[in-house]
Amino acid sequence: MSPRARRRTLIVGGVAGGMSAATRLRRLDESREIVVLERGDHVSFANCGLPYHVGGVIEDRDDLVLQTPESLAARFALDVRTGHEVVSVDRDRRVVTVRDRHTGRLLEEEYDELVLATGASPLRPPIPGVELAHALRDLVDMDAIIARLDGPDQPTSAVIVGAGFIGLELAENLAHRGLSVTVVELADHVLPPLDVEMAAVVQSHLQLFGVRVLTGTAAAAFEADAVVLAGGERIPAGLVVLAAGVVPESALARAAGLELSERGGVVVDERQRTSDPHIYAVGDVAVKRDAVSGEGVLVPLAQTANRHGRLVADAILGRPVSARPALGTAVVGVFGLTVAAVGWNERRLREAGRPHRVIHTHPQHHAGYYPGAEQMALKLLVDPDTDEILGAQGVGRAGVDKRIDVIATAMRGGLRASELADLELTYAPQYGSAKDPVAMLGMVADNLAAGLTRTVQWHEVDAEVARGATVVDVRTPEEYAAGALPGAVNLPVDDLRERHGELSGRLLVYCAAGQRGHVAARLLTQLGHADVVNLDGGYRTWQPPVDLLAASGREDSTLR
Template identity: 60%
Template sequence: MRTLIIGGVAGGMSAATRLRRLDESAEIVVFERGPYVSFANCGLPYYVGGIIEDRNSLLLQTPTSLAARFRLDVRVNEEVIRIDRGAKTVLVSNVLDGTSTAESYDVLILAAGATTGPALSGHGVPVRTLRTVDDVDAITSVLDDLGTGARAVVVGAGFIGLEAVENLVARGVHVTLVQRGPLPLSPLDPEMASPVLEALLDHGVDVRVNSTVADVRAGQVQLDDGSVIKTDLIIEARGVRPDTNLARSAGVTVGATGGITVDEYQRTSDPSIYAVGDAVEKTDAIDAAATLVTMAGLANRHGRTAADAIAGIAEPSVPALGTAIVGLFGLTVAMVGWSETRLVASGRPHRVVHTHPSSHAGYYPGAEQMSMKLLIDPETEALLGAQIVGGAGVDKRIDVIATAMAGGLTASQLSRLELAYAPQFGSAKDAVNMAGYVADNLATGATRSIQWHELDDAMGAGATLIDVRSVDEFSRGALPGAVSLPLDEIRTRVSELPDGPLVVHCQVGQRGHTAARLLTQLGRDVRNLDGGYRTWLAGMSATGTTAATNPSLAHV
């Protein structure tokens, strides 16, 4: 059995090494068009920023080490330029000298990954992506030559763009971030993206949203609004698209998403050809539709799946949740599943829960606050997605929720998870448990909630907004139109409340829930503002709407 693998790094090398462990007799040849076949591409930005000091630590394996340990025939600087499915051969071109050879295969694995869109033309300004070792070598060389006072423009505020910004700032570079959409990290909902924007601004980043690059020339970038930005370097981070050129030219089916169509064993429309990695369609765990998810973890997993299938021990791939995480200036941003924005766009019914728990017990030093958001199917209580933004503890909470989603747990069942507790690690009611309690209250009808973006319509329809925080909290900032009635005074002053529907709120939602339960039992029509003042403020900030007032104390 002769297996040829086109592309190394995550998907290709995972397939190659797994196949060798399963079949010592197989002939396995890996073609990589670049000089490096196995490197830590997710670590590249951190070498630019000096966090990772040793460049060699990014080079995980070499052709020599892979030959010694796995008996792999790894050929770098060799690009496959054509597939002949009928003859079961590929045409390989040496990128250094232009010579070409034909290689036969019994099985072919496509692991070409993704490619960037049309490149910006630099006109004298260096333009680089952050996808290869050559990229970081070029970027660090430019920055070393410039020394202090260097300027860079990062185009695109996705995961790679934000990592580029953070690490350029760490090197003392003045950074301008250009984002086509209204907020950085577009998979986040607006109120969850607000802290990301705040972190960028707090660290001196010049953020240009709703903007695109119109022209680059003579050491400057011109945006579509006519503004001009001086720069010494441009980082192209506008996202990627599947590299399907070989598959298309060979007649292998490419789906509507633009990715290569595969079955649950990573087989393409040609049973002798498998495909793994960023160029391949995945099955979405929420709606079972074809989707694109460009994550190293999935590439590794699907490389293994392909190898298993080739070796005759096939186990199907599982649908993709799209679990992701990124760090930015001490802020941790994580997500899994669908956003509210995506659910609304698809017309899918959903329920929303916002909480603002601490990373560990509040009485233990160093606790950091998180903002958590759950998206829930209102009929089945299935978890549709989650977003968490904060400091310490975000990573483990998103992993718990991703695991719960993979295991089919409902939102309410999060409240019953038995999670590890000690004061320095969590709370007796963990952040995940608390989100589950809120979800359970909504599912059972113990409380009713309203979202930050629904508040204006509710008040326009006649609802009275009651702030149940302390008078001191109210005096430091309040929602427009809110009146102050502290929680501890409600029982004795309930007769002062006006007739009609009420919306109550506190800082993060917990006291609001208590107030809503009390008023409901006293016969009032009441809803709690989900996530409280903190969520509302983040949402208003993200959308550029009027923020809170500093009242001269309006009381019931």
């Protein structure tokens, strides 16, 4: 490579990770030549906002375009070239070959450092007619969907293949536009990052708003006006959108001989450096280190891409930086419902053979006596030996994102589950509770760790009954009459001291959400009943409410 007066960094890809790297690099080094090569026609756009422009929530398309090549040149002196596709990398010469997609001309560009921020592309399974299906990854995809919706033959029905975050955001926005929407998901429930009992609330909520949800099924073929399922059912579809996941755009890295993971991600070290010391990778194309297992994992999230884009600029300039493990914190809104998660879910822990303890709670998002309190469902996953927080999930109309963010911060800081009880969080009746829902999770974790209570899970009830356990409903007679576990006897918690003699053997107690059950289990144990377990999360976990807003009753946080 010929000597140059200035060091030269080439960045392939100009959205989240690539543009974060470019702008950070400029802020740290005014003398460097920085060239961004973007295959598409836009850079630095808000791809997380695309579904909401489709639905008309974000009215102005220009609001999604955060920067342009011109604005980036003016503020950061960046050489940003859209419509320029890097087709090969010569690692020995440190040269890339670039195709100008406007003219077809090939040219070579030298680099001192090369940053791959090529992102990920929508998964397109080899299904007959797949070319008829839309995707939603960039502004071009969005424009194509809107053109179909606003065209002369406007569709009245839509099928979305995939019930992940993007799929459900699209379902909501297409329903807002008046389309009849069907969501098809191969997994056995919507939002596979959640566990089934948490996802059940989301699925019921979708159905309340008229979205048809088909789980455990696959699309077998796409036709001009329908989707054919594997079982033979034909669903009318004037619009079909694939939202079944993404795959790393790593063809360029593969051709260059860089090390890739089994799933096609570019392997990087803690400084985002690839197997070539002069080439870095960030964003959806790069492998991250998982915070729970320490293993390589693909995490296609914008916040992670931005964070690592900033980090790689520091690494190029020799600053002492190291990428932190990825927690995979994510959130989505579905017809007014907030769904958030961090870390691992229970299914993943089981598949990995990782010991874990499960905690469900159903608190109000602020003080129950203050008007407008909304119920949420929270789930915490804990290592039973170390008390390490392994993951958490939340579903509710308000306050869920706040609680999952707090737990994500606690995980990053290395707090144990029991230590959540000691967090000092803001409190006023309209914002929270004197015992915040996160602190309550910590109190439950502490009780379990100390052996003060034992719990069983919603899916273990049948096995408990088969072993001869007596199921005791400690709620009020009115609650019992409205719905109860099969075969349960009703003995309200306030009557247990006088009537506990009616009970014997192994006892499985439960209430609405677990708190009165905990009181009952402690009381019965101290009254001489040696074998008592509490149903974790109570009746609301065993049979999630169709609508969280309709769920009645409030458990007293002093009971912990």
